[in-house]
Amino acid sequence: xxxxxxxxxxxxxxxxxxxxxxxxxxxxxxxxxxxxxxxxxxxxxxxxxxxxxxxxxxxxxxxxxxxxxxxxxxxxxxxxxxxxxxxxxxxxxxxxxxxxxxxxxxxxxxxxxxxxxxxxxxxxxxxxxxxxxxxxxxxxxxxxxxxxxxxxxxxxxxxxxxxxxxxxxxxxxxxxxxxxxxxxxxxxxxxxxxxxxxxxxxxxxxxxxxxxxxxxxxxxxxxxxxxxxxxxxxxxxxxxxxxxxxxxxxxxxxxxxxxxxxxxxxxxxxxxxxxxxxxxxxxxxxxxxxxxxxxxxxxxxxxxxxxxxxxxxxxxxxxxxxxxxxxxxxxxxxxxxxxxxxxxxxxxxxxxxxxxxxxxxxxxxxxxxxxxxxxxxxxxxxxxxxxxxxxxxxxxxxxxxxxxxxxxxxxxxxxxxxxxxxxxxxxxxxxxxxxxxxxxxxxxxxxxxxxxxxxxxxx
Numbered sequence: 001x002x003x004x005x006x007x008x009x010x011x012x013x014x015x016x017x018x019x020x021x022x023x024x025x026x027x028x029x030x031x032x033x034x035x036x037x038x039x040x041x042x043x044x045x046x047x048x049x050x051x052x053x054x055x056x057x058x059x060x061x062x063x064x065x066x067x068x069x070x071x072x073x074x075x076x077x078x079x080x081x082x083x084x085x086x087x088x089x090x091x092x093x094x095x096x097x098x099x100x101x102x103x104x105x106x107x108x109x110x111x112x113x114x115x116x117x118x119x120x121x122x123x124x125x126x127x128x129x130x131x132x133x134x135x136x137x138x139x140x141x142x143x144x145x146x147x148x149x150x151x152x153x154x155x156x157x158x159x160x161x162x163x164x165x166x167x168x169x170x171x172x173x174x175x176x177x178x179x180x181x182x183x184x185x186x187x188x189x190x191x192x193x194x195x196x197x198x199x200x201x202x203x204x205x206x207x208x209x210x211x212x213x214x215x216x217x218x219x220x221x222x223x224x225x226x227x228x229x230x231x232x233x234x235x236x237x238x239x240x241x242x243x244x245x246x247x248x249x250x251x252x253x254x255x256x257x258x259x260x261x262x263x264x265x266x267x268x269x270x271x272x273x274x275x276x277x278x279x280x281x282x283x284x285x286x287x288x289x290x291x292x293x294x295x296x297x298x299x300x301x302x303x304x305x306x307x308x309x310x311x312x313x314x315x316x317x318x319x320x321x322x323x324x325x326x327x328x329x330x331x332x333x334x335x336x337x338x339x340x341x342x343x344x345x346x347x348x349x350x351x352x353x354x355x356x357x358x359x360x361x362x363x364x365x366x367x368x369x370x371x372x373x374x375x376x377x378x379x380x381x382x383x384x385x386x387x388x389x390x391x392x393x394x395x396x397x398x399x400x401x402x403x404x405x406x407x408x409x410x411x412x413x414x415x416x417x418x419x420x421x422x423x424x425x426x427x428x429x430x431x432x433x434x435x436x437x438x439x440x441x442x443x444x445x446x447x448x449x450x451x452x453x454x455x456x457x458x459x
Contacts, residue, residue: 197235
């Protein structure tokens with residue numbers, strides 16, 4: 001028996017079924033082969049580019065974390081100013097006059113004007129049609145990323161990793177007619193390799209890109225899955241080969257003593273991390289989509305950034321106000337922070353990322369949500385009588401599932417960083433609870449909007 005005919009085509013009949021089946025089989029294997037080749041090239045190129053940029057970002061964050069209050073109150077806001085000037089001063093809007101025509105594509109943003117800093121939007125919008133990705137804007141956005149994240153802004157490195165990985169893959173495939181057949185798998189694998197190299201967990205890179213693509217209903221075909229898997233493995237391999245440590249994940253060392261304690265831990269920490277990160281996600285979304293002049297957004301965002309930094313310095317230490325949140329976690333671990341202080345820092349960190357987005361900063365929110373969830377989990381560690389490492393790891397997983405709405409990526413992260421089996425099961429339970437809490441928050445928010453519209457209509 002041969003291969004069945006391609007879907008949607010009639011059976012050619014007994015006399016011709018074998019040749020048709022062979023042609024279909026050859027086309028199928030040829031498509032997978034092209035996907036594998038494109039993924040190999042895109043994953044290597046994208047992963048190496050991302051690692052290079054991330055090392056610069058990490059060096060900047062590490063330097064900023066060691067500075068005092070004066071640095072925290074001045075340099076990150078200046079970084080936000082530089083990012084906005086780069087994107088809205090040097091950058092152009094489609095239709096704007098420019099003397100050198102060739103330079104236009106490297107600095108011209110398509111409408112809407114407010115989306116210049118939203119690098120994740122381009123990754124999502126082009127999922128499944130990566131040839132539409134505006135890769136020529138990557139250099140100008142890289143400068144904005146370095147200014148925002150590298151100078152200590154409260155944004156993360158995962159969105160830049162995905163964005164630069166995809167941009168590298170698209171650039172590689174946009175070399176000619178034959179190369180364009182490799183463009184889509186190269187772009188997808190480049191993004192997966194970038195995220196996997198950052199997290200050092202191959203499946204996190206794979207599922208991160210596939211789950212982002214599903215937001216645009218990109219098909220989960222065999223070719224896309226293969227490209228994402230190849231990219232994830234390559235990114236992990238790059239990280240392991242060079243012995244990198246681009247991001248620090250909290251690994252649970254102590255498991256809950258009983259099943260009841262594990263269930264209660266998953267319920268409380270999942271509900272807290274899911275609700276807080278979901279609220280933070282809604283605030284970030286509003287800040288991204290707010291249609292206001294860049295100068296207005298910058299003034300309000302920078303003012304809020306400085307006020308929040310002052311509060312974090314007073315409650316914790318200057319490093320807690322710098323970067324995507326690693327300094328805040330180290331502070332909480334070092335002083336065994338009481339629940340009230342941990343909760344305050346958790347909420348302030350969420351507000352700091354929202355303020356950076358509002359100002360027009362260019363970076364990600366995945367890693368900040370990890371920190372917000374981690375701190376939310378530590379609030380309950382004393383009351384639940386569980387280790388702070390378990391509470392932090394469970395909260396971080398809940399933050400990704402609830403705030404970023406990537407439950408499968410959160411599962412891959414939990415399985416990737418390991419720990420005692422009972423602790424792993426607790427973290428997986430936290431993901432379920434956080435997802436439910438985020439869904440409940442969305443329902444309440446939707447009802448509140450409907451009530452607001454009704455009240456406005458009556459008045």
